Amino acid sequence: MLAVTVIGADRPGIVAEVTGALAAVEGNLEDSTMTLLRGQFAMVVLVRTGSPVAEVEQALARVSSQGGLAVDVRPVSAASPAAGAVQGSSYVVHVNGADRPGIVATITGVLARRGVNVVDLGTRLAGELYVLTAEVVVPLDVDVDELRAELDEAAGVVGVHVRLVAVETDEM
Amino acid sequence: MPELPPGSVRTVVRAPATVLATAGRDVDPTDPDVVALAADLLATQEVSPGCVGLAAQQVGEALRVFSVDVSGHPKTRSCHGRFVLCNAEVVSASRKGRGREGCMSVPDFTGDVQRARRLVVRGQLPVTGEQVELETDGFEAVCLQHEIDHTNGLLFLDRVSDAHAIHPRQTYL
Numbered sequence: 120m121l122a123v124t125v126i127g128a129d130r131p132g133i134v135a136e137v138t139g140a141l142a143a144v145e146g147n148l149e150d151s152t153m154t155l156l157r158g159q160f161a162m163v164v165l166v167r168t169g170s171p172v173a174e175v176e177q178a179l180a181r182v183s184s185q186g187g188l189a190v191d192v193r194p195v196s197a198a199s200p201a202a203g204a205v206q207g208s209s210y211v212v213h214v215n216g217a218d219r220p221g222i223v224a225t226i227t228g229v230l231a232r233r234g235v236n237v238v239d240l241g242t243r244l245a246g247e248l249y250v251l252t253a254e255v256v257v258p259l260d261v262d263v264d265e266l267r268a269e270l271d272e273a274a275g276v277v278g279v280h281v282r283l284v285a286v287e288t289d290e291m
Numbered sequence: 292m293p294e295l296p297p298g299s300v301r302t303v304v305r306a307p308a309t310v311l312a313t314a315g316r317d318v319d320p321t322d323p324d325v326v327a328l329a330a331d332l333l334a335t336q337e338v339s340p341g342c343v344g345l346a347a348q349q350v351g352e353a354l355r356v357f358s359v360d361v362s363g364h365p366k367t368r369s370c371h372g373r374f375v376l377c378n379a380e381v382v383s384a385s386r387k388g389r390g391r392e393g394c395m396s397v398p399d400f401t402g403d404v405q406r407a408r409r410l411v412v413r414g415q416l417p418v419t420g421e422q423v424e425l426e427t428d429g430f431e432a433v434c435l436q437h438e439i440d441h442t443n444g445l446l447f448l449d450r451v452s453d454a455h456a457i458h459p460r461q462t463y464l
Binding site: 154207208209238239241254256286287288289290291 | 454
């Protein structure tokens with residue numbers, strides 16, 4: 120399994136160029152995330168291929184030099200999706216407030232000390248407003264009320280508002 | 292709901308089976324094969340833990356038939372009990388809300404879907420073919436939309452609200 124990361128100034132065609140180069144070396148895209156961050160388009164793609172790493176790098180080198188993209192290719196262990204996952208319940212963390220350095224570090228520091236695993240996280244800055252949204256897995260032995268209190272206290276230190284909301288799944 | 296013959300437990304089909312993406316044909320609710328399918332859907336639903344609805348596509352048949360039973364579910368408000376509808380369609384839908392759904396036919400993912408919380412559905416009962424109109428809300432409304440989607444060849448994966456709205460299923464100890 121290869122982890123391919125790509126970043127470059129946004130324009131139409133980046134995904135088609137990168138995935139086209141990967142398809143040409145028989146690369147099968149598995150999990151990926153691709154998103155626009157303030158004019159920079161970022162891709163992280165897990166690719167399964169029988170082709171050697173050098174061949175994949177060579178295929179992507181053409182795309183990166185012609186397309187103005189920074190590309191990195193590295194082998195990663197082909198773990199199953201659940202491997203290493205924390206067992207617990209899903210919550211969404213909502214944070215917003217005035218921008219300043221250290222917000223993400225402070226909030227995720229609380230989560231890390233409690234063994235809470237971040238599975239998805241995004242931040243956005245608009246003017247002075249900083250917004251963080253994360254999906255996390257809270258281990259079953261963590262007291263959620265205590266976690267909320269710790270998050271509130273940490274949020275107060277960096278001057279933001281935090282909410283921890285349980286995610287309920289309705290089975291149909 | 293007319294009385295049905297005893298049903299058989301059927302195997303539940305999983306995505307990417309083609310039948311799950313196939314819009315169902317209209318059925319004759321009085322046809323004995325359709326009545327048997329209705330009984331099978333309820334029988335299969337009853338032995339599946341946490342299952343509150345099952346569509347014909349999920350047992351491998353592209354037909355407009357589904358079963359629902361949300362009675363006893365903690366989120367249920369309005370409830371019409373245990374029933375099967377044929378050729379069902381949404382008459383009116385309002386008060387949209389977003390929730391996370393799981394589906395027996397898509398066991399590895401959950402998804403965030405916007406669905407109406409107030410709903411009127413029209414359909415026919417098996418055996419008699421009687422035309423009925425159900426007005427419901429909350430969890431039963433969501434469940435009915437999920438099942439009607441199945442009969443139209445749609446999964447919750449086709450309805451998710453944004454590019455980050457499909458999640459690997461969180462497993463519980």
